[in-house]
Amino acid sequence: MPVDPELRRLDVDIPTQPHALAQLTPLLSREDTGLQAVSALIETDMALAAAVLRAVNSSLYGLRGRVQTVHQALTYLGLREVAAITFEFGLRAVFPPALELEPLWQCAVKRGLLMGRMAQRLSSTDGWAAHSAGLFEECGKAVLFRHDCAHYRIMLKDAGNDDVALTRLERQRFGVSHDALGAALCESWGLAGSAVACVRHHIAVQGGAALPSGLQRPLVLALSAVAHSLMHDPDRLKETVQRVAEPAGVQPDRLLETARRVLEQLQGAGD
Secondary structure, eight states: OOOOHHTTSSSSOOOOHHHHHHHHHHHTTTTOOOHHHHHHHTTTSSSHHHHHHHHHHSGGOOHHHHOOHHHHHHHHOOOHHHHHHHHHHHHHHOOOOOOGGGGHHHHHHHHHHHHHHHHHHSSEEEEEHHHHHHHHHHHHHHHHHHHHHHHHHHHHHHOOOOHHHHHHHHHHSSSSSSHEEEEEEEHHHOOHHHHHHHHHHHHHHTTTTTTTTTOTTTTTHHHHHHHHHHHHOOHHHHHHHHHHHHTTTTOOOHHHHHHHHHHHHHHHHOO
């Protein structure tokens, strides 16, 4: 998909997709993709393959035995989760290491897992889009940090955890906010349209706005709001579910039960 023409006029570069991910993206869009083809592709990049194995063997995934190959990881965790780990490290690799970005990456991993596993329980078609949307949701912050780290570091500190305030500061200084930049990066990297829309609209919907009309697959954006409540405001989980479930085509009770079960699963794996 083309990058928004308005963004082309701004002095903010969107990083190019790493070669391995550019090859992986079309594979993921095919229904007949085999595990062997995906593992062979990931293993062409030794650093990426090693990063995937380190992540898979971490406590987050709760595997009992140690995984020694990418193919084993795919067998145990499935294509979606291993692809997401690969995209996570590919995404991180295009940005400079920075302490300020570590909380962003840590949240991205958990949010992606929450959204991907909820989608897998609720829908046979939205799993990868939801997982990748959760992973890329805040990537526009990394784009702006790379663009002007000295000033953006101060903006992150001034805004705290208030993304609405942060987007105001971003527009004042850069003429664009991180949600728009993140959506542009998702487009340029070939992510699904529902993932792009989720990254573009997540701040408003997480803040209480209704799901935008006309979305082709609104479930992904609804799951972003639910994951946000699970991670940052669990006391409002039921309220969030009531607001987004039916516009996304899901019964509220089913979405609430799914959210709670997936969170328990992840917490159990980390224990």
